[in-house]
Amino acid sequence: MTPSATERGGWAVRRAGPDDAAALALVGGATFLETFAGLLDGAAIVAHCAREHKEAAYRAYLAGGAAAWLAETDEGRAPIGFALVAQPALPGAQPGDLELKRIYTLSRFHGRGLGKALIDAALTHARDQAAARLLLGVYKGNDRALAFYARHGFVPIAERMFDVGGKSYADQVLAKPLERHHGR
Numbered sequence: 752m753t754p755s756a757t758e759r760g761g762w763a764v765r766r767a768g769p770d771d772a773a774a775l776a777l778v779g780g781a782t783f784l785e786t787f788a789g790l791l792d793g794a795a796i797v798a799h800c801a802r803e804h805k806e807a808a809y810r811a812y813l814a815g816g817a818a819a820w821l822a823e824t825d826e827g828r829a830p831i832g833f834a835l836v837a838q839p840a841l842p843g844a845q846p847g848d849l850e851l852k853r854i855y856t857l858s859r860f861h862g863r864g865l866g867k868a869l870i871d872a873a874l875t876h877a878r879d880q881a882a883a884r885l886l887l888g889v890y891k892g893n894d895r896a897l898a899f900y901a902r903h904g905f906v907p908i909a910e911r912m913f914d915v916g917g918k919s920y921a922d923q924v925l926a927k928p929l930e931r932h933h934g935r
């Protein structure tokens with residue numbers, strides 16, 4: 752049988768706008784749950800998603816100047832991943848840095864270069880903004896994401912405690928220094 756476009760990994764990444772807030776919220780909640788079920792407290796996950804992955808939260812990010820990219824299947828254009836970059840709120844952040852607040856892909860689509868396409872979009876944006884570094888916070892128990900970030904040149908710079916639905920978890924803060932474009 753010929754594989755469908757989705758089975759072959761048929762997806763595309765595009766810049767997201769305010770009308771995509773519902774899609775970002777849906778993918779955000781779905782990926783947060785499938786990533787952290789069994790790792791973090793269940794009630795804390797539910798409370799966290801209700802507050803941080805609601806449509807209004809993503810509308811507010813975008814209205815506040817954040818940039819986002821949405822990955823959609825070629826077939827049916829269903830949302831399957833996104834990345835979101837905004838002003839940093841992290842220990843170790845310096846003026847001129849930006850933060851990768853979210854990078855999520857649904858697990859069915861892992862290992863097909865989708866995470867790379869999203870992080871490349873975020874890094875290109877950060878360089879275009881002449882940011883000094885791209886920062887992010889990641890749960891210390893999230894081995895897959897930690898390995899992914901290390902492969903993409905992120906190094907540890909600080910630690911923080913991160914509130915998930917009223918419970919506190921240890922995060923690693925990572926940074927990738929950005930080379931400036933030629934001529935700047």
Ligand SMILES: CC(C)(COP(=O)(O)OP(=O)(O)OC[C@H]1O[C@@H](n2cnc3c(N)ncnc32)[C@H](O)[C@@H]1OP(=O)(O)O)[C@@H](O)C(=O)NCCC(=O)NCCS
Nearest residue numbers: 786854855856860861862863864865866867888889896899
């Ligand atoms: C971290 C995350 C975004 C990575 O996304 P991903 O889609 O799995 O990433 P990629 O497919 O680009 O890379 C994973 C591997 O697939 C490989 N790969 C397979 N097919 C590929 C293709 N066609 N093109 C490029 N890379 C491909 C990559 O090279 C990489 O392999 P490596 O270990 O040899 O480097 C994703 O795992 C995720 O969303 N996890 C859950 C949520 C999460 O933890 N987010 C971070 C919170 S801080």
